Amino acid sequence: MTAIPGEFTPPTRLLLGPGPSEVHPRVLRAMAAPLLGHLDPAFIAMMEDVKALLRFVFATENPLTFPVSGTGSAGMETCIVNLVEPGDEVVVGVNGVFGTRMADVIERAGGTAVRVEAPWGRVVRAEQIEAALRNCRRPKLVALVHAETSTGAWQPLPDAAKLAHAHGALFLTDCVTSLGGAPVEIDGWEVDVAYSGTQKCLSCPPGLSPVTFGPRAQDVLRTRKSKVQSWYLDVTLLSQYWGEARVYHHTAPISMNYALREALRLVAEEGLEARFTRHRRNHEALAAGLAALGLGLASEEGHRLPMLNAVMVPDGVDEARVRGRLLTEHGIEIGGGLGPMKGKVWRIGLMGESSRRAHVLAALAALEDALRAEGRRVAPGAGLSAAQAVYSA
Amino acid sequence: MTAIPGEFTPPTRLLLGPGPSEVHPRVLRAMAAPLLGHLDPAFIAMMEDVKALLRFVFATENPLTFPVSGTGSAGMETCIVNLVEPGDEVVVGVNGVFGTRMADVIERAGGTAVRVEAPWGRVVRAEQIEAALRNCRRPKLVALVHAETSTGAWQPLPDAAKLAHAHGALFLTDCVTSLGGAPVEIDGWEVDVAYSGTQKCLSCPPGLSPVTFGPRAQDVLRTRKSKVQSWYLDVTLLSQYWGEARVYHHTAPISMNYALREALRLVAEEGLEARFTRHRRNHEALAAGLAALGLGLASEEGHRLPMLNAVMVPDGVDEARVRGRLLTEHGIEIGGGLGPMKGKVWRIGLMGESSRRAHVLAALAALEDALRAEGRRVAPGAGLSAAQAVYSA
Numbered sequence: 100m101t102a103i104p105g106e107f108t109p110p111t112r113l114l115l116g117p118g119p120s121e122v123h124p125r126v127l128r129a130m131a132a133p134l135l136g137h138l139d140p141a142f143i144a145m146m147e148d149v150k151a152l153l154r155f156v157f158a159t160e161n162p163l164t165f166p167v168s169g170t171g172s173a174g175m176e177t178c179i180v181n182l183v184e185p186g187d188e189v190v191v192g193v194n195g196v197f198g199t200r201m202a203d204v205i206e207r208a209g210g211t212a213v214r215v216e217a218p219w220g221r222v223v224r225a226e227q228i229e230a231a232l233r234n235c236r237r238p239k240l241v242a243l244v245h246a247e248t249s250t251g252a253w254q255p256l257p258d259a260a261k262l263a264h265a266h267g268a269l270f271l272t273d274c275v276t277s278l279g280g281a282p283v284e285i286d287g288w289e290v291d292v293a294y295s296g297t298q299k300c301l302s303c304p305p306g307l308s309p310v311t312f313g314p315r316a317q318d319v320l321r322t323r324k325s326k327v328q329s330w331y332l333d334v335t336l337l338s339q340y341w342g343e344a345r346v347y348h349h350t351a352p353i354s355m356n357y358a359l360r361e362a363l364r365l366v367a368e369e370g371l372e373a374r375f376t377r378h379r380r381n382h383e384a385l386a387a388g389l390a391a392l393g394l395g396l397a398s399e400e401g402h403r404l405p406m407l408n409a410v411m412v413p414d415g416v417d418e419a420r421v422r423g424r425l426l427t428e429h430g431i432e433i434g435g436g437l438g439p440m441k442g443k444v445w446r447i448g449l450m451g452e453s454s455r456r457a458h459v460l461a462a463l464a465a466l467e468d469a470l471r472a473e474g475r476r477v478a479p480g481a482g483l484s485a486a487q488a489v490y491s492a
Numbered sequence: 493m494t495a496i497p498g499e500f501t502p503p504t505r506l507l508l509g510p511g512p513s514e515v516h517p518r519v520l521r522a523m524a525a526p527l528l529g530h531l532d533p534a535f536i537a538m539m540e541d542v543k544a545l546l547r548f549v550f551a552t553e554n555p556l557t558f559p560v561s562g563t564g565s566a567g568m569e570t571c572i573v574n575l576v577e578p579g580d581e582v583v584v585g586v587n588g589v590f591g592t593r594m595a596d597v598i599e600r601a602g603g604t605a606v607r608v609e610a611p612w613g614r615v616v617r618a619e620q621i622e623a624a625l626r627n628c629r630r631p632k633l634v635a636l637v638h639a640e641t642s643t644g645a646w647q648p649l650p651d652a653a654k655l656a657h658a659h660g661a662l663f664l665t666d667c668v669t670s671l672g673g674a675p676v677e678i679d680g681w682e683v684d685v686a687y688s689g690t691q692k693c694l695s696c697p698p699g700l701s702p703v704t705f706g707p708r709a710q711d712v713l714r715t716r717k718s719k720v721q722s723w724y725l726d727v728t729l730l731s732q733y734w735g736e737a738r739v740y741h742h743t744a745p746i747s748m749n750y751a752l753r754e755a756l757r758l759v760a761e762e763g764l765e766a767r768f769t770r771h772r773r774n775h776e777a778l779a780a781g782l783a784a785l786g787l788g789l790a791s792e793e794g795h796r797l798p799m800l801n802a803v804m805v806p807d808g809v810d811e812a813r814v815r816g817r818l819l820t821e822h823g824i825e826i827g828g829g830l831g832p833m834k835g836k837v838w839r840i841g842l843m844g845e846s847s848r849r850a851h852v853l854a855a856l857a858a859l860e861d862a863l864r865a866e867g868r869r870v871a872p873g874a875g876l877s878a879a880q881a882v883y884s885a
Contacts, residue, residue, distance in 0.1 A: 100548045100760040104541040107753055109528045119527045119746055130747060131524035134512045134697055135502045136825045148497040155493045168699070169562045169724060172742040176724045204723045298743055304527055306561070306699055306745035328721050330597045331562060331569045347830065349565040350691055352699035353512055354523060355748070360500055367493040432529045437740065 112426075114453055115462050116434035117248050117407060118276070119298035119305050121452035122362075126303055129361035130354045137351045146341065149356055152363035156278055156301070156371070157293065157311050159285035165341040166297070166307035166359055167332065168352050171275040174294030174308025176204050177332040178271055179242075181312075182292065182319050185209030187239035190231045190268070192216075192223035192259075196249035196437045197273055201242050208328060210239070219439055220250045220397045220409065225258040238268040239319075246277035248299075249437045251398035251409035251446070253281070257288045264289065269316055275299060278309070279366050280378045280406040280450055285311055292316040297355075300378070300406055302451030303362035306355040310334075362451075378405040381454045384486040385447065388463040391485035392470060392477055397444050406454065409436070409444040413475065418442050421469045429465035459486055505819075507846055508855050509827035510641050510800060511669070512691035512698050514845035515755075519696055522754035523747045530744045539734065542749055545756035546702050549671055549694070549764070550686065552678035556710060558734040559690070559700035559752055560725065561745050564668040567687030567701025569597050570725040571664055572635075575685065575709060577718050578602030580632035583624045583661070585609075585616035585652075589642035589830045590666055594635050601721060603632070612832055613643045613802065614792045618651040631661040632712075639670035641692075642830045644791035644802035644839070646674070650681045657682065662709055668692060671702070672759050673771045673799040673843055678704055685709040690748075693771070693799055695844030696755035699748040703727075755844075771798040774847045777882040778840065781856040784878035785863060785870055790837050799847065802829070802837040806868065811835045814862045822858035852879055 114121050135142040146165075153164045167177045179201065183189060187210045191202050194217035202212040213235060215227045223243065232238050241263035243254050256272055263270040269291040274283045280300030285293055291313045298305035312320070312334060320335055327333040331349065339346040366374060382405035386396060389410055397409040412418045418435060422445060425431040434446035447462060463482035470477050507514050528535040539558075546557045560570045572594065576582060580603045584595050587610035595605035606628060608620045616636065625631050634656035636647050649665055656663040662684040667676045673693030678686055684706045691698035705713070705727060713728055720726040724742065732739040759767060775798035779789060782803055790802040805811045811828060815838060818824045827839035840855060856875035863870050 100545070103757055103760045104545070104753075106757075107522070107525075107538055107541070107750060109525050109538075109750075110534050112526070112528055112532065114527060114529060116529050118743055119529065122527055127524040127526065129500070131520040132500075132502050133505070133520065134507060134515050134691075135505055136507060136509050136512065136827075137698070139505065139819070139825060141503050145500055145502075148500070152493070152497070169566065170742045170745065173562065173724045176722065200723065207719055207721050207723055296743070298527075298746075304745065304747040305530070305743040306748055326600055328600050329569060330593065330600055331566045349563045350511060350689070350698040352563065352697065352748070353691075354697040354751075355699055355745070357500060357502075358747075360497075364496055364499075367496045426532070432532060434529075 111430050113431045113458060113461060115447050115449065115458060116432045117446045117448050118296065118450060120302050120448060120450035122302055122304055123365055123452050125365065126358050126361045130358045132357055134353045137353060138345060138347065142353065143345060145356065145360060149360050149363065152360065152367060153309050156363065156366055157283060157285045158287060159311050161285065161311045161313050163317060163338055164311040166309045166356065168349060169308055170305050171294065171296030171308050173332065174296065174310050175201060175273060176329065177310055177334060178292050178294050179204045180208045180329050180332060181327050181334045182240055182269060182316060183208045183210040184323060184325050187211065188213055188235045188237065189240045189242055190215060190228060190235065190238055192243040192254065194221060194223055194250065194252060195219050195244065195247035197244045197247055201273065220252055221399045222252050222254045222402045225262060228259050229262050232262060232266040232268065238266050240269045240271055242271040244273040245283065246274065246404050246407065248276045248407055249440065251396060251404045251407045253402045253404045256290065260289045269319060276407055279374065281375055297359055297362065300451045301362050301366060303358050306352055307359055378449065378454045381449045381456060381459050382408065384489040385449060385459045385462065387489045388482035388486035391481040392467060397440065406448060406450045408447045409440065410447060412443055412445060416470065416473045416475065418445065421473060424469040424472060425465050431462060431465050456490060504823050506824045506851060506854060508840050508842065508851060509825045510839045510841050511689065511843060513695050513841060513843035515695055515697055516758055516845050518758065519751050519754045523751045525750055527746045530746060531738060531740065535746065536738060538749065538753060542753050542756065545753065545760060549756065549759055550676060550678045550704050551680060552704050554678065554704045554706050556731055557704040559702045559749065561742060562701055563698050564687065564689030564701050566725065567689065567703050568594060568666060569722065570703055570727060571685050571687050572597045573601045573722050573725060574720050574727045575633055575662060575712050576601045576603040577716060580604065581606055581628045581630065582633045582635055583608060583621060583628065583631055585636040585647065587614060587616055587643065587645060588612050588637065588640035590637045590640055594666065613645055613790045615645050615647045615795045618655060621652050622655050625655060625659040625661065631659050633662045633664055635664040637666040638676065639667065639797050639800065641669045641800055642833065644789060644797045644800045646795045646797045649683065653682045662712060669800055672767065674768055690752055690755065693844045694755050694759060696751050699745060700752055771842065771847045774842050774849065774852050775801065777879040778842060778852045778855065780882045781875035781879035784874040785860060790833065799841060799843045801840040802833065803840060805836055805838060809863065809866045809868065811838065814866060817862040817865060818858050824855060824858050849883060
């Protein structure tokens with residue numbers, strides 16, 4: 100090779116986008132540990148810790164709870180392709196990018212996606228789900244995104260789970276962005292199957308997707324008529340490695356599992372309730388500060404996620420230019436909008452380690468600065484004062 | 493959570509199994525760098541370096557060369573599900589675990605796997621491939637495993653590639669274990685599509701699978717009749733993120749890409765020829781040492797991989813007990829056999845950073861010790877002397 104690139108040193112960033120979130124130094128250090136083989140007894144013991152810690156954050160007793168060796172979308176595909184067989188009807192909530200993606204994956208698996216739509220930013224109503232279920236011949240699954248990362252909408256789940264079961268269907272949820280930042284009660288809400296990601300409120304680098312399959316979902320796995328279309332994501336094969344048999348399937352991403360274990364330990368040390376409170380409080384402070392800057396949220400009142408804030412871009416303000424200023428002048432990453440929200444919202448993530456008072460204040464200060472550069476009149480310190488008031492209350 | 497597990501510190505191991513291999517401290521350190529967003533301009537520049545370095549190790553000009561966000565088996569599935577549509581005939585060499593797996597994945601994609609078999613440890617003959625192609629109606633693909641990690645067989649590829657093209661088929665190869673340790677000439681051998689892994693001769697932790705698609709393979713992607721069954725592994729979607737459009741697909745495993753870049757830099761600094769010579773020489777020394785200990789290789793003479801040695805377990809020796817001794821008494825991991833070779837071979841990997849003179853000698857010393865504990869008569873230092881002789885020659 101003629102010109103070998105030099106060492107890569109990432110520039111300093113504060114990650115306040117839709118993920119990856121900030122990663123604790125303990126997690127970074129865990130990843131730098133020397134490797135073990137994927138069948139080493141010491142690694143296998145570590146896998147058991149990861150499973151136990153995941154059951155804790157998922158609030159479940161499901162033995163079949165483990166990280167899939169891919170990012171959140173691999174977890175989505177895992178859940179769907181293992182449960183959906185050609186011809187199966189799946190009622191799926193579509194009110195953002197990730198519901199849309201689920202419908203696509205369902206159809207690629209040969210299923211029929213019965214879309215229940217809501218405007219982006221709003222949540223899907225239980226009545227809509229019930230109506231869709233009534234129109235199905237024999238619904239196999241109801242699938243909803245708990246935390247729609249593209250819009251900031253916070254979908255209620257328990258009623259939908261009850262409806263699914265009343266119609267003989269399983270209930271699946273995407274909790275990629277909510278897990279570790281807001282309550283996710285797999286057993287309490289009777290969720291049959293769920294997937295998440297590591298790079299959101301768990302504050303672990305991206306690369307794994309925690310999944311959990313309950314007893315009803317396992318029954319469906321056992322009684323499939325066809326082979327799962329994906330070998331890599333075949334949960335029955337994967338469970339022989341993550342379960343007691345320890346049969347080699349693929350080489351597990353060793354370092355990523357080290358990282359996940361350490362990130363989950365940090366979650367457990369903080370405690371779930373304290374973590375949820377922290378996420379809520381920082382969201383409230385941010386929202387108050389944004390309002391004082393004249394910025395509103397795109398998601399439905401009463402259904403706003405604490406960890407993902409879709410902020411409406413005011414008329415006359417260049418969405419991408421503000422984001423660019425934040426990145427280059429303040430070292431702060433925030434996200435842009437996706438799909439129909441492209442150019443219309445900023446997405447500010449306060450996930451896991453990124454959900455800190457100092458980061459909220461830094462984001463508001465930087466936004467104020469950037470808005471002023473865009474020619475907006477903003478009272479000096481307005482955003483900061485409003486946020487401080489929330490913290491002082 | 494009642495009992496939070498303590499910090500995990502992996503025990504000290506020398507990884508001489510079928511992968512993961514030893515990882516250079518520079519690569520471990522690279523993984524511990526703070527994260528960037530997956531659309532950060534600095535990360536995008538880093539992605540370009542990764543692609544350029546991968547083109548270098550694959551010896552290709554293919555623009556569509558990038559790491560899939562999963563381990564080697566995800567790369568296998570990526571190549572197959574993107575190229576194979578329901579009803580397509582694929583001629584696949586089956587002489588070990590990975591050829592068997594390819595056939596399974598082909599069938600899960602709706603393809604017809606035309607198996608060309610050879611006994612485990614032997615390679616598939618070009619005449620067999622030609623005969624299989626003649627029996628096909630319209631073969632879509634010929635798929636061979638370059639380095640069969642389960643047996644140590646080193647499959648010749650160029651003639652098979654020519655045959656595939658003569659019959660209008662694409663040529664696919666699995667170079668998970670060979671890439672970076674033995675010549676892989678994607679363009680020179682006219683390979684249309686290939687996948688690899690990071691945790692073998694590239695000496696990067698597992699978690700990514702480098703793939704490359706040539707112009708003929710890209711034509712096939714463009715003219716597909718059906719959607720790719722996997723959303724996560726859909727190369728057309730992935731190429732919009734890894735190509736110039738930079739459209740968000742999934743959140744790339746940031747830290748793993750840092751690691752891969754640094755591992756590839758180490759490969760480039762050493763140079764491919766020097767690296768291949770190192771792998772060959774350490775293999776020769778190991779094989780000489782093993783022979784002096786009365787141990788033979790299971791793979792076919794003349795087709796033995798330098799980086800993976802399947803060692804026949806002598807009668808009366810307990811395969812698992814010896815492996816256990818190596819692990820617990822010497823801190824050395826070697827692999828056991830898979831499938832029909834379970835209990836019959838040890839697999840000693842000398843891959844990337846694991847292919848070092850010191851490690852060869854350590855492995856021989858430990859094996860001698862363990863064989864003696866099993867009641868075998870071994871002349872003291874016989875293995876070491878034989879290996880030293882190779883190094884001194």
